[in-house]
Amino acid sequence: MESLRGKLLIAGAALFDPTFRRAILLVAHHDDEGAMGVILNRPADVTVGQAAPDLAALVGSEEPVFVGGPVQPEAAVVLAEFDEPNKAGVVAFDSIGFLAGEDPATVTGIRRGRVFVGHAGWGPGQLEEEMESDSWITDQARREDVFTSDPEGLWVRVLRRKGPDYEILATMPFDPSTN
Numbered sequence: 001m002e003s004l005r006g007k008l009l010i011a012g013a014a015l016f017d018p019t020f021r022r023a024i025l026l027v028a029h030h031d032d033e034g035a036m037g038v039i040l041n042r043p044a045d046v047t048v049g050q051a052a053p054d055l056a057a058l059v060g061s062e063e064p065v066f067v068g069g070p071v072q073p074e075a076a077v078v079l080a081e082f083d084e085p086n087k088a089g090v091v092a093f094d095s096i097g098f099l100a101g102e103d104p105a106t107v108t109g110i111r112r113g114r115v116f117v118g119h120a121g122w123g124p125g126q127l128e129e130e131m132e133s134d135s136w137i138t139d140q141a142r143r144e145d146v147f148t149s150d151p152e153g154l155w156v157r158v159l160r161r162k163g164p165d166y167e168i169l170a171t172m173p174f175d176p177s178t179n
Contacts, residue, residue: 001128004030006093008145009037010137010158013169019070022155025120026079026141028092035122038068038079040146041154048115052076055104059113066151068116078104079146080113093141112147137166 088097
């Protein structure tokens with residue numbers, strides 16, 4: 001399978017795990033040893049200023065923290081748009097990438113960013129198995145997906161832009177048993 005780095009993983013109808021139900025993930029790394037990404041559409045009820053004040057200068061103190069996934073929920077990662085992408089620790093696509101482990105006070109050249117607690121991770125072959133079982137639909141990530149002002153509506157918007165074959169899925173409620 002070709003690398004999914006820089007792609008969106010869109011939760012499909014067969015994915016019932018509540019952590020990933022109607023989730024949109026950005027894949028930051030994908031190779032034979034596994035994959036890593038963050039959920040883009042799960043803002044938490046806490047601001048960066050409240051939860052990670054040392055990162056507030058990078059993204060703004062009133063910005064929400066996002067729940068990036070179930071792996072290492074105590075760790076914060078910053079996804080940012082860089083003036084110079086080679087300054088990112090991991091580049092997901094274009095100028096969008098993750099900060100390396102440097103002191104946030106010394107970081108420059110970030111146009112905008114988001115703070116995530118935790119991330120999503122897959123071991124060798126795990127994501128490929130999930131793709132074969134139709135858990136995920138893919139699409140190319142866009143800057144406006146990463147930094148959307150309406151993260152809760154992202155799943156529906158991305159499905160609709162994929163065209164008429166995905167319209168019915170975009171109307172599916174979070175809990176299909178209530179339909």
